[in-house]
Amino acid sequence: MNENYLKEFERWTSGPKRRREALSAEFAEHVREAEAAGELGSTLERLGPPRDAAKAFAAGHNLQPAPIGRRITAALVDFAIPILVLLGVSAAAALILAGDPGRVLAQLAGDVAAERDPDWTDAVQAIAAFTAALGMMWWVVGLTFMEWRAGRGPGKAMMGLRVVTEEGIAPTFGQVVIRRLTLVFSGPLQLIDWAFALFDPRRQRAVEKLAHTMVIQDDAAQPRPVAGMPRVGASNMA
Amino acid sequence: MAPGEEGIQRELSRGTMELAVLALIDARKRYGYDLLTSLGSASNGSIAIKEGTLYPALHRMEDAGYITASWEAEGRAAPRKYYSITDGGKARLEALRTEWRRLASGMERLLNGGAES
Incomplete structure (x- = not known):
């Protein structure tokens, strides 16, 4: 058995560890039987690249689409994280740079009471701008990267959700980029995109239909290991 | 195999997959690779499928109960994942078998020139 092939197969499996182990175990058993029958070469040729093999062994199981409420909560969490960081860092910077946190707070309170602009320093504004830029990086690059590598960002992880392909394997980078195209949409278009999910049996937004991805309830993902299943990993394959 | 014949065979194989797999598993429990090879040999090569068709079908039937x-393991070093038929599967097999025989008989008459033959 080609260890790299199994590693690549495992890389394309998605979901909780127990699901990925169950998929790998069935795949490894199939390949082992083919090898014992002297048919390994033709079997691997039939299976194609590891991603196609992962599709073959993952497809067919029911994928529970994530409820809209949990998806929206997850999106709000991901949206809120950089804003909270921005507020926290800016406030901390204001207090630290002023050298006298009590005076800064009193001054800001006084400015607010007098309806004057608070006396922000250039440095604080620069830090706020830098943090805002980091926030944009988070939304555009960070979340895209996390969904590509792990199938989810913090919001989806908190809500027990994951992005997978329609066959139930990990999405490609291109698929993640397409499903995150919503970022470039303005208000009404974004609403239309989400409205698709309300009426779609797989709860797919319009861009998710384009990307052939969906968001599922991670804890309900099949298959689950059954008694007697061997532990399989690229490191202990022959 | 003539051009296009493989595609026709694939389409027909897919249509009969559930019936064929249930019939094999009804006789005795089977593991995936065994099913793949048995489908070809038991049907004299008329049902030729790949893993990408077999395993999703197995998973659908498993989820459907x-x-x-x-x-x-049965004494072997490496265990196998065996599929067995359930009572629901037996009922499903019977329904598919009846429908298949009705369809096959109708098609046979049709291919022989129609109702009068």
């Missing part, structure tokens, strides 16, 4: 899976 027609078959159940268990890992068994």
